[in-house]
Amino acid sequence: QPFHPLKEFLTSKAHRMELLLLDRELNSNLEEYIEELQSKVEVLQGFAEMIRTPLDAAKGKEEEYLSNPLHSFRLIRHMHEDWRQLEKFMRQPVGKIQTKFIKEKAKEFPSKEDADDATEAIYRIILTHGVPPKDLVQGIIDGVRYNGSISAIDCFSIGNLLFQYGEYSGAVAWLSYSFDLLEPEYYSVYDVLKFNSSEVLSLLARCFVELDREEDARTTLMALPNLAERSEDLLSLYKSKRHVKVSRDLQPALYEEFAQICRSSHQNKPSRLHCRYNATTTHFLRLAPLRMEELSLDPYIVVYHNVLSEAEIAKVERDAEPLLERSVVYDGKSYTSSKKRTALGAWIPEEDNHWPVLNRINIRIHDMTGLKLNRQLPMQMIKYGFGGHYDVHNDYFNVSFPTIKYCGDRMATVLFYFNDVRHGGSTVFTSLQLKVPAERGKVLFWYNMRGESHDLDDQTLHGACPVIGGTKTVLSCWIHEFDQMFIQPTYRRGNRKFFFHE
Numbered sequence: 001q002p003f004h005p006l007k008e009f010l011t012s013k014a015h016r017m018e019l020l021l022l023d024r025e026l027n028s029n030l031e032e033y034i035e036e037l038q039s040k041v042e043v044l045q046g047f048a049e050m051i052r053t054p055l056d057a058a059k060g061k062e063e064e065y066l067s068n069p070l071h072s073f074r075l076i077r078h079m080h081e082d083w084r085q086l087e088k089f090m091r092q093p094v095g096k097i098q099t100k101f102i103k104e105k106a107k108e109f110p111s112k113e114d115a116d117d118a119t120e121a122i123y124r125i126i127l128t129h130g131v132p133p134k135d136l137v138q139g140i141i142d143g144v145r146y147n148g149s150i151s152a153i154d155c156f157s158i159g160n161l162l163f164q165y166g167e168y169s170g171a172v173a174w175l176s177y178s179f180d181l182l183e184p185e186y187y188s189v190y191d192v193l194k195f196n197s198s199e200v201l202s203l204l205a206r207c208f209v210e211l212d213r214e215e216d217a218r219t220t221l222m223a224l225p226n227l228a229e230r231s232e233d234l235l236s237l238y239k240s241k242r243h244v245k246v247s248r249d250l251q252p253a254l255y256e257e258f259a260q261i262c263r264s265s266h267q268n269k270p271s272r273l274h275c276r277y278n279a280t281t282t283h284f285l286r287l288a289p290l291r292m293e294e295l296s297l298d299p300y301i302v303v304y305h306n307v308l309s310e311a312e313i314a315k316v317e318r319d320a321e322p323l324l325e326r327s328v329v330y331d332g333k334s335y336t337s338s339k340k341r342t343a344l345g346a347w348i349p350e351e352d353n354h355w356p357v358l359n360r361i362n363i364r365i366h367d368m369t370g371l372k373l374n375r376q377l378p379m380q381m382i383k384y385g386f387g388g389h390y391d392v393h394n395d396y397f398n399v400s401f402p403t404i405k406y407c408g409d410r411m412a413t414v415l416f417y418f419n420d421v422r423h424g425g426s427t428v429f430t431s432l433q434l435k436v437p438a439e440r441g442k443v444l445f446w447y448n449m450r451g452e453s454h455d456l457d458d459q460t461l462h463g464a465c466p467v468i469g470g471t472k473t474v475l476s477c478w479i480h481e482f483d484q485m486f487i488q489p490t491y492r493r494g495n496r497k498f499f500f501h502e
Ligand SMILES: O=C(O)CCC(=O)C(=O)O
Pocket: 382, 390, 395, 415, 425, 426, 427, 428, 462, 463, 464, 474, 476
């Protein structure tokens, strides 16, 4: 297994809840520490005050003071023992228990990967919805106002990510905003957190250099004395590092035409298509018609409502949950988490039919599509968390690996939505400017191939918008073309670019 089992903080509210509770616990631990320190401070203050009284009395009349027998006695006695005792007291460690507590709990802290995941998640949302820093600080995303805000440090990590992606103008916006958000009363805290204004400004200057705005870079560096004195050295350093190649596959594509349909400002063009009860595809539907909506005729895309019961959804979710894994891609050297799809996926076991619910799903798919299903369909449950998305893609492969060779390519897709997504997470067909919101019980069915010819239909290009509020769980099922051999015309040799090409 390429990954050590990570806690999935983005998809699991339970794990985030643990974090929140741990944060709270650590905060009370800190309060205890402060209290301990404070009571030590109080003792020290008492001591200082006790010593100060006779010293003040002696001020300016030392001779007279020392001729007093009481004073002489007290001074000698006090000097003999009190400071020695105080030194012992000062040396006693404060907050040993609390320090140890933090150290023990550190095992449960999110890793660097987790933190990077979270920054990338918010980045996908920002990019998709064109959220400017000032909106995010007010909690406004895609026209929805969320409670809460972000800090200078949060802004900095977003700016830093944009810098790594080579998106320098974006980085400038977030880094400048981070600088504006710095709060002087927290400077000493920033020091402890190893975050400081020179870090923000030097990265900002570096972005300006990348953008050929050398004067802005210089002005930025001159704003802080410790950077100003090295400004020319820094500038030439930044110039020497300029245009370092950034790997594009590090970032999700999130094309503008895709993002634009994801935004709440997008409205589907009114279709003059039908919404009706499908009572004809199979005999079963004559008894229990399904509510069907045609979204597009070419390519053919329909939506059905209330197809699975709550219990059926819960059953699949429960059984597939332990099989969930992060989607990974092999880059020739190692497995890394795929930036094309940021979600967890679970393949539903195909071999043994030990999940009776799957038979019912298969039958329901047959009812909706009228297609012949002579085996358990390949199905994958996908769970998207905060910021989870799927870049635009086609469901067919158009390459010849064994499954495709024996079963044909993915002729049609059936997508079950298992829950209502509070905000974001719609399925979007970019060529058709079509957005399908994720709603519980809904099923999306479309053909990836053209009716007569079985040519692959690139108009079916689609993706899943980043989830903003809540999570999203879907079940993707694929119908391969050779299963249809006897009821549909199938592929013609030569109509696929790479088909059967060894
Ligand atoms: O989650 C979605 O909305 C789309 C899923 C999808 O495109 C797929 O599984 O191929």
